């Protein structure tokens with residue numbers, strides 16, 4: 001019997017991985033525009049980090065964690081269910097918060113949660129996340145939100161709404177908790193058992209319950225926005241006006257409370273209006289108390305996590321193609337051992353020049369080799385046999401047009417490949433920036449007029 005991948009995990013196959021690579025490349029580039037540098041942390045951490053950092057009244061910690069224990073070790077670890085706690089731990093441990101602030105870090109990481117698998121909900125999934133430490137200003141909130149907005153727009157995704165809320169600070173939340181308790185206490189006979197515990201420990205969690213009946217009741221619960229203190233109110237107003245003036249659309253959604261305990265003030269989710277239950281592609285917020293909670297000196301922070309599987313699902317749904325892998329530049333077919341040797345030598349030296357060149361590794365017939373070259377989508381091909389070895393010339397074939405050109409393969413091949421590459425690059429630059437700008441770059445402006 002074969003062994004299958006664990007439920008809720010995914011293989012990314014060689015034919016599909018270019019999509020991940022293209023998406024990740026774009027995210028690395030966007031992060032760089034905002035001065036964020038990559039932070040890599042371990043896949044597993046002390047269990048305690050997540051209990052304290054994510055919060056032990058959260059679903060993530062109560063129900064979804066993967067525990068890890070070495071066969072011989074006593075320590076209890078967990079696979080990271082999210083990226084923020086590890087990032088904060090690393091920032092504190094490596095003294096990064098003592099350096100010049102703000103500290104801007106991002107990660108591309110797999111996360112693990114034991115949930116019921118469905119489209120867009122996996123047990124191992126991947127997040128692109130940004131964290132900004134040291135800045136309490138609304139300008140920082142707007143900048144972090146702008147990164148996610150920028151990335152999603154650059155991908156060309158449509159129908160994604162930024163939902164914004166403020167859940168205040170511990171000060172103003174005290175009154176709010178009281179109001180929530182008063183409200184929910186009249187419904188104790190209808191709330192789920194978990195919510196009854198939440199009512200005691202962390203009443204805001206009730207707003208996040210996925211049980212339909214609880215959701216119904218939560219609909220009419222008091223909203224945090226009505227309980228914000230003056231400082232939190234001013235902060236939120238400034239975040240909103242900054243987003244507005246930077247051209248980032250949003251809507252206020254008082255129902256957004258986020259599933260993790262550490263959030264304060266601004267919280268947000270980017271939600272696709274198209275897809276169903278798994279519509280949240282990116283979520284985050286401010287967590288001014290977290291660094292201190294995890295043993296660092298009081299340092300404000302905020303960030304977000306973007307679910308890459310969900311982004312890829314949306315791209316697919318909206319028919320948006322990601323940059324495809326490069327094409328094979330040249331297939332060198334061969335007849336016989338000696339010709340194959342020469343083909344492999346040519347391939348080796350052309351690869352060193354940066355071309356993707358293939359030759360036969362299967363001792364197949366020329367016909368079968370050409371079929372394979374077609375399947376690869378090779379742009380050009382060349383066949384070497386006894387005759388070609390003797391004359392040093394072979395027919396270089398453009399696989400698309402069928403055009404053939406006699407070529408001294410030892411000396412001319414490289415230049416021909418370069419020319420073809422340059423022509424393609426010119427085309428693609430013209431496509432990207434538009435023909436007029438392209439003409440200007442080439443100094444053709446005056447001629448065009």
Ligand code: ATP
Pocket residue numbers: 082113115120121122123124125126127258259260278280281282283284305306307308309310
């Ligand atoms: P949800 O309400 O969908 O369970 P969440 O509030 O638990 O999301 P966060 O902890 O905020 O999610 O994680 C940030 C992002 O990571 C989510 O917006 C989503 O895009 C993605 N994500 C979270 N859990 C999963 C999962 N099990 N599978 C795939 N992506 C996920």
Ligand code: MG
Pocket residue numbers: 259
């Ligand atoms: Mg969840």
